[in-house]
Amino acid sequence: MAYDDLRGFLSTLEKEGQLLRITEEVLPEPDLAAAANAAGRIGEGAPALWFDNVKGFTDARIALNVHGSWANHALALGLPKHTPVKEQVEEFARRWDAFPVAPERREDAPWRENTQEGDDVDLFSVLPLFRLNDGDGGFYLDKAAVVSRDPEDPGHFGKQNVGTYRLQVIGKNRLAIQPVPVHDIALHLRAAEEKGEDLPIAITLGNDPVMAIVAGMPMGYDQSEYEMAGALRGAPAPIATAPLTGFDVPWGSEVVIEGVIESRKRQIEGPFGEFTGHYSGGRRMPVVRIDRVSYRTNPVFESLYLGMPWTECDYLVGPNTCVPLLKQLRAEFPEVQAVNAMYTHGLLAVISTRKRYGGFAKAVAMRAMTTPHGLGYITTVIVVDEDVDPFDLPQVMWAMSSKVNPADDVVVLPNLSVVELAPAAQPAGLTSKMIIDATTPVHPDTRGNFSTPTKDLPEAKDWAARLQRLLSEARG
């Protein structure tokens, strides 16, 4: 099932019991964010939240926690809601192989219904804005997809980027944006600023659920997010032409904001409660001038609570970080079996691999650190043997505790790039990175005194089923 817009997905979530409508009146702050925060604390299967009775707002329609459980993530991919997380990651990886799937251009985008232009642009009249964490410096649009083109090669469809970059509302027609230097939009902005030009952008809010997944996905620089969305949906992604910039934007978005990142201007942005479970500080960031807003009648404002994991953000960027890393590593090292980079947006990754020869596991770990995502995030890599499941943390702990001799198996590489938001970096943006090789040494690495590993007995699987049957009979 491929969803062309957020509304279609919300109605499926409701039918599946995965959307909760809160009908009694709530306060914009702290109720909206507190409810989304709480959704991450009530256990597996948390629903999306819908609010339309918010004190002080007329006609507010707010959706929160839309991807905020494995059940909702499965439904976003058109899978049954009880699909186990490991199967979701495997299915994601299978669908990746259909890339690229050309998008389908449509004319009648619903966001064409209403327009504000020039001096009439007033975001406060379109969106029911509210703060997320109590130390945030202002209102944020944190689940938008931002479209920009390579100023050196604007006609290249693959180099047109669609990415999620949080935006602070700093005026009725002004935003501050945080382009992390390793991300594609930072490359676009740098190229524009070197020429002394503004960078045109289109910001789309309230997107279909697969668009939200690909916008936060670390793909190659010239790979198109729309062509990846098509592969993941199993159907071409519907796109439309944005009226001011002429950029390709999702057909079904609730709101399309167009304007420019003003060349060489910076303004204080933040603080903002981040995916690391810590606040960013107030920092000087580029500034967006909005020239046009197009929006559906009664737009749904979709926002995402993030902070101390797990929150919606961790579900959203879980599989979409693991699978690109797996595919990018396998392109050179087909021995790689699986990647679990679901902790704090992949600041830590666990990789299982077969080994060609002694030292191979460390080479795989170093390559992981130079993938698009690894450059700015992966700080610790734990490498395990091919028969250890990176998603089974007790197995990973077994490998760490039984295979690692710290003298040679722990490697620290100094002064590598990391997002400024990584709290342990010193200075911000630079960190040491660590490889923990928890694999069994192979020739010519003869260290250790590893005897034959014990394996589960061949009959144990049948016995597990038998024990479960007997247990359920005994319990009635």
Ligand SMILES: Cc1cc2nc3c(=O)[nH]c(=O)nc-3n(C[C@H](O)[C@H](O)[C@H](O)COP(=O)(O)O)c2cc1C
């Ligand atoms: C909710 C959310 C907020 C994000 N905020 C930012 C941000 O402010 N700046 C940034 O550079 N990346 C941010 N990211 C991460 C990028 O979207 C992600 O790493 C993506 O792969 C970048 O793709 P790119 O290299 O094509 O730009 C965010 C991701 C999510 C899911």
